[in-house]
Amino acid sequence: MNESLHKCDRFSGQINVPGDKSISHRALMFAGIAQGTSTIRGLATGRDVASTASCLKALGVEITKSAPDTVRVRGAGEQGLTRPAAVLDAGNSGTTIRLLSGILAGQPFRSTITGDRYLCRRPMSRIIEPLQQMGAKISSADNGLPPLEIEGGALHGITYRLPVASAQVKSCVLLAGLFASGRTTVVEKVPSRDHTERMLPLLGVVVEKEGLSVSVEGGARLSATDIDVPGDPSSAAFFAAAAAIVPGGRVRIDNLCLNPTRSAFFETLARMGARIEKTNERIQAGEPVADLIVSQGELSACTVDGAILPSLIDEVPVLAVLATQANGVTAIRDAAELRVKETDRIRALSESLSRMGARVREFPDGLEIEGPTKLQAATIETFDDHRIAMAFSVAALVASGETVIENAACADISFPDFYLTLRQLAGLS
Ligand code: S3P
Numbered sequence: 001m002n003e004s005l006h007k008c009d010r011f012s013g014q015i016n017v018p019g020d021k022s023i024s025h026r027a028l029m030f031a032g033i034a035q036g037t038s039t040i041r042g043l044a045t046g047r048d049v050a051s052t053a054s055c056l057k058a059l060g061v062e063i064t065k066s067a068p069d070t071v072r073v074r075g076a077g078e079q080g081l082t083r084p085a086a087v088l089d090a091g092n093s094g095t096t097i098r099l100l101s102g103i104l105a106g107q108p109f110r111s112t113i114t115g116d117r118y119l120c121r122r123p124m125s126r127i128i129e130p131l132q133q134m135g136a137k138i139s140s141a142d143n144g145l146p147p148l149e150i151e152g153g154a155l156h157g158i159t160y161r162l163p164v165a166s167a168q169v170k171s172c173v174l175l176a177g178l179f180a181s182g183r184t185t186v187v188e189k190v191p192s193r194d195h196t197e198r199m200l201p202l203l204g205v206v207v208e209k210e211g212l213s214v215s216v217e218g219g220a221r222l223s224a225t226d227i228d229v230p231g232d233p234s235s236a237a238f239f240a241a242a243a244a245i246v247p248g249g250r251v252r253i254d255n256l257c258l259n260p261t262r263s264a265f266f267e268t269l270a271r272m273g274a275r276i277e278k279t280n281e282r283i284q285a286g287e288p289v290a291d292l293i294v295s296q297g298e299l300s301a302c303t304v305d306g307a308i309l310p311s312l313i314d315e316v317p318v319l320a321v322l323a324t325q326a327n328g329v330t331a332i333r334d335a336a337e338l339r340v341k342e343t344d345r346i347r348a349l350s351e352s353l354s355r356m357g358a359r360v361r362e363f364p365d366g367l368e369i370e371g372p373t374k375l376q377a378a379t380i381e382t383f384d385d386h387r388i389a390m391a392f393s394v395a396a397l398v399a400s401g402e403t404v405i406e407n408a409a410c411a412d413i414s415f416p417d418f419y420l421t422l423r424q425l426a427g428l429s
Contacts, residue, residue, distance in 0.1 A: 034225075040229065092118055156182055265312040342384070359371075
């Protein structure tokens with residue numbers, strides 16, 4: 001399915017976005033290994049989180065849906081997961097395969113986990129190495145690619161210094177640490193998203209944080225709890241960006257997770273010149289949450305590099321689109337991780353932005369984009385990457401002509417109603 005979009009002359013309204021994807025994966029997994037029944041509300045409705053749910057079901061966790069975004073999870077307990085009858089399928093989801101591998105490494109059975117053709121090209125040696133150090137037996141396809149065959153068993157705690165800033169790797173090691181003997185510590189160079197550290201204590205697990213290191217003790221017991229997942233800032237970013245560049249744009253996004261390890265995109269947007277108001281600030285499920293109003297402004301270029309990258313890594317595609325409308329040269333550097341996301345996002349952005357007439361330079365670790373440019377419509381190859389599809393849908397709203405987003409349904413990975421919501425706000429039929 002392709003989606004055709006064109007320039008709009010307004011962008012306004014109030015929306016809620018689906019529940020945060022990172023928090024939803026963790027809520028399902030942690031509830032799945034807890035004692036008792038947890039209710040999770042506001043669960044992300046996309047295909048990635050459905051992949052986590054179906055893997056957990058295959059491991060013996062009972063999950064029942066009572067509304068499109070509400071589930072009851074009857075946890076198997078720390079010792080209760082059962083050997084899956086078939087290969088576990090993580091679909092397109094890096095978080096599913098990497099976090100679940102940490103849990104699987106500590107189970108007394110053998111399992112195999114794989115994913116779609118895109119996931120099967122993403123590096124897993126970053127989790128295989130620390131899990132092997134903990135005593136796990138894992139084999140993979142060539143070069144550490146999925147499928148992963150995991151012979152779970154007795155693990156011992158380690159101290160692991162993360163070579164790449166990755167919350168997926170950090171969480172994988174900490175989850176394995178729950179099943180290991182002794183203490184497991186992960187030390188980061190720069191902070192990555194900290195949802196695991198925030199959520200585990202809600203289920204009764206002691207998590208010790210000191211500067212950039214985080215530790216758990218093995219043999220922890222998890223108790224069921226109810227979790228209200230706040231809205232996903234990475235999904236909200238597309239609408240905030242559209243409001244910032246469409247003349248007169250203004251959007252209100254309610255109930256948004258604004259955890260500081262996730263909110264750097266909005267801070268950058270404000271720095272570039274969009275007007276942002278935050279109201280109704282509160283704590284929900286251990287996470288800072290607020291309502292956000294974003295209005296259009298005269299945008300100037302910005303530089304994003306160094307330690308800020310992990311806290312806006314998923315927003316780089318839409319940030320690159322914004323940069324085409326900002327005055328000056330926007331530099332996005334130290335972002336080589338983008339090459340191993342759902343697709344090589346640096347390449348995908350550089351090719352498609354150029355096709356729309358943007359002035360772009362590609363680097364091994366990022367992009368420079370000179371704006372402002374009057375974009376022209378183009379046919380956009382998405383490589384089935386949800387964030388590429390959604391970012392170029394935003395670009396289409398300010399481009400002359402009809403932009404065609406190929407295989408647009410990949411937005412379902414994180415946001416099943418994305419095009420409907422975008423069209424409503426933009427007044428497009
Ligand atoms: C995620 C962490 C990030 C992010 C991904 C979700 C998570 O990946 O890009 O979309 O839920 O932990 P890395 O940890 O590999 O950087």
